[in-house]
Amino acid sequence: MAIQRNAPxxxxxxxxxMGGTEAxxxxxxxxxxxxxxxxxxxxxxxxxxxxxxxxxxxxxxxKSPTALSADERRAFETVLGFFTTADSIxxxxxxxxxxxxxxxxxxxxxxxxQAYEEAIHTHAYQYIVESLGLNQAKIFNMYREIDSIxxxxxxxxxxxxxxxxxxxxxxTFENKQKFLENxxxxxxxxxxxxxxxxxxxxxxxxxxxxxTGSAEQIQYIMRDESMHLNFGVEVINTIKEENPELxxxxxxxKIIELVKKAVVLEYTFAKEVFPTGIFGMNADxxxxxxxxxxxxxxxxxxxxxxxxxxxxFPWMSEAIDLSKxxxxxxxxVIEYQVGGQLNW
Numbered sequence: 001m002a003i004q005r006n007a008p009x010x011x012x013x014x015x016x017x018m019g020g021t022e023a024x025x026x027x028x029x030x031x032x033x034x035x036x037x038x039x040x041x042x043x044x045x046x047x048x049x050x051x052x053x054x055x056x057x058x059x060x061x062x063k064s065p066t067a068l069s070a071d072e073r074r075a076f077e078t079v080l081g082f083f084t085t086a087d088s089i090x091x092x093x094x095x096x097x098x099x100x101x102x103x104x105x106x107x108x109x110x111x112x113x114q115a116y117e118e119a120i121h122t123h124a125y126q127y128i129v130e131s132l133g134l135n136q137a138k139i140f141n142m143y144r145e146i147d148s149i150x151x152x153x154x155x156x157x158x159x160x161x162x163x164x165x166x167x168x169x170x171x172t173f174e175n176k177q178k179f180l181e182n183x184x185x186x187x188x189x190x191x192x193x194x195x196x197x198x199x200x201x202x203x204x205x206x207x208x209x210x211x212t213g214s215a216e217q218i219q220y221i222m223r224d225e226s227m228h229l230n231f232g233v234e235v236i237n238t239i240k241e242e243n244p245e246l247x248x249x250x251x252x253x254k255i256i257e258l259v260k261k262a263v264v265l266e267y268t269f270a271k272e273v274f275p276t277g278i279f280g281m282n283a284d285x286x287x288x289x290x291x292x293x294x295x296x297x298x299x300x301x302x303x304x305x306x307x308x309x310x311x312x313f314p315w316m317s318e319a320i321d322l323s324k325x326x327x328x329x330x331x332x333v334i335e336y337q338v339g340g341q342l343n344w
Contacts, residue, residue, distance in 0.1 A: 015030070015032035015033070015103075015104060016103055016104065016242050016243075017033065017102060017103065017104045017107055017235060017238055017239050017242060018101060018102060018103060018170055018176060018179060018180075018239060018242075018243070019103060019170050019176065019243070026105045026108060026109065027105055028105050028106060028109070031105075031106055032104065032106070033104045033106045033107055033238065034106070035231075035234050035238075036104065036106040036107045036109065036110045036231070036234075036235075037106045037109065037110075039110045039227060039230075039231045039234075040106070040109045040110040040113050042227065043110070043113045043114070043117065043224070043227060044113065046223065046224070046227075048120070048220050049120065049123075050120070050123055050124035050127040050128075050217050051127060053213050053216050053217055054213055055127070055128070055131035055132070055213040055214070056213070057211075057212055057213060058128075058131065058132060058211045058212065058213040058214050059131060059132060059133075061210060061211060062132045062133075062211070067210070068210060068211075069278070071274075071275065071276055071277075071278050072205070072210070072278055074273075074275070075201055075273045075274065075278055076201070076202075076205065076211065076214075077134065077138070077139060077142075078142065078146065078149075078272060078273050079198045079201045079202065079273060080125060080128065080129070080134075080139055081138075081139050081140075081142025081143065081146065081149060082142070082143070082149050082152070082194075082198055082269070083121070083125055083198060083221075084122070084125045084139060084140050084142075084143075085140075085142075085143040085149075085153055086152075086153065086190065086194065086195065087118045087121040087122050087125070088118070088122060089153060089156055089157065089190070090118050090186070090190060090191070090228075091115055091118035091119065091122075092160070093160060093182070093186055094111050094114055094115045094118065095115055096160075096164050097160060097163045097164060097182060098111055098183070098186075099111050099112070099115075101163070101168075101170050101179060107235065110231060114228055114231070117224045117228075120224075121221050121224070124217045124218075124220075124221060125139075127217070128214050128217065131213075132214075146272060148265070148268045148269040148271070148272040149269065149272075151265055151268070152194055152262075152265050152266070152269060155189075155261070155262065155265060156185065156186070156189070156190050156194075159181065159182045159185045159186075160182065162175075162178060163178065163179060163182055173245070173246070176243065176246055177246050177251060180236070180239055180243075180246050180247075180251075181251070181254070181255070183232060183235060183236055183239070184236055184255050184258070184301070185258060186232065187228070187229055187231075187232025187233060187235070187236065188229075188232070188233075188236075188255075188259060188297040188298075188300075188301065189258065189259060189262040189297075191225050191228050191229045191232060192229045192232075192293070192297040193259070193262050193263070193266055193290065193293060193294055193297065194262070194265075194266060194269075195222075195225050196225075196293055197266050197269070197270060197286065197289070197290055197293075198273075199218060199221075199222045199225075200281070200286075200289070200313065201273060202214065202215045202218040202219075203215065203218075203219075204278065204279035204281060205279075206219070207279065207315070208279060233300045233301060236301050237300075237301060237302075240301075240302075252303060255298075255301075255303060256298065256303055256304070256306060259294050259297065259298055259306070260294075260306060262294070263290050263291055263294050263307075266290045267283065267286070267287045267290055270283045270286040270287065270290070271283040274286065281313065285312045285313065288309050288310075288312040289311065289312050289313050291306075291307035291309050292307070292309050292310065292311045292312070294306065294307065295307050295308065295309070
């Protein structure tokens with residue numbers, strides 16, 4: 001890319017998340033999408049590394065023949081198997097899909113930080129696997145061998161087709177709509193539904209004082225992913241404002257149908273994780289929880305709820321729901337402040 005000399009100053013009114021005026025380099029001034037800059041700074045203040053968390057208790061419990069049941073071990077490994085590939089899918093989508101086609105420099109800044117956080121998450125899963133002496137080939141290959149994991153990830157990857165192509169450009173209505181569709185699937189489904197139900201499994205271990213080091217790492221990952229979800233919702237709603245012609249009635253109906261399909265995929269996965277139920281949670285109860293959070297994701301982008309159910313796991317509201325994020329990690333989050341205050 002050549003830098004244009006003597007080019008006119010960037011007009012903030014021409015700034016768009018997609019299809020706007022793009023500078024030759026990341027030129028933050030004049031800044032239009034200030035929400036992205038705020039997310040970038042908050043994420044920097046939340047920095048953490050998995051190796052800072054002790055795994056001693058987890059190691060003792062995993063080696064103990066009585067500390068964990070067979071169903072608990074199966075649930076833990078299955079969720080870990082999903083996480084190991086899901087975060088790499090997220091990273092690929094950011095680097096090879098979103099970043100390339102976004103024209104907002106401040107949005108690009110946060111995407112760079114988000115990609116780094118996905119790397120930290122992959123590091124955390126490897127740290128857990130190595131610490132517990134798990135079969136690495138088994139864990140990292142689950143997406144090929146367990147249908148419910150494969151089907152979820154194939155569903156997500158199907159929306160990358162075309163966008164990852166070298167000749168894909170944001171120069172047609174269809175391509176712009178496809179790009180927006182990919183962001184809806186990525187944020188509302190992958191990060192908003194598929195991740196969240198697996199987080200619940202790990203929080204269940206924590207509530208039972210089991211595998212607490214692993215659960216603490218997942219809590220930090222959950223905090224990051226909650227920010228990713230919130231950021232994605234902001235991006236989707238901003239694109240709707242800047243390009244209202246893309247959000248047609250047919251497009252809105254399509255997003256609703258995709259979310260409904262994702263709910264079925266996630267319920268099928270829950271049956272794999274909870275064949276008999278653990279920690280007072282089973283597949284039927286989890287189906288209702290998945291429907292509950294799916295409605296919340298739809299509402300955030302102005303779509304009609306489809307299930308209208310109550311949260312069957314009220315204890316999760318304190319630990320996982322977006323409105324309660326500021327209550328996470330009261331005992332540790334201050335250690336990771338590198339400047340300023342943590343704001344949600």
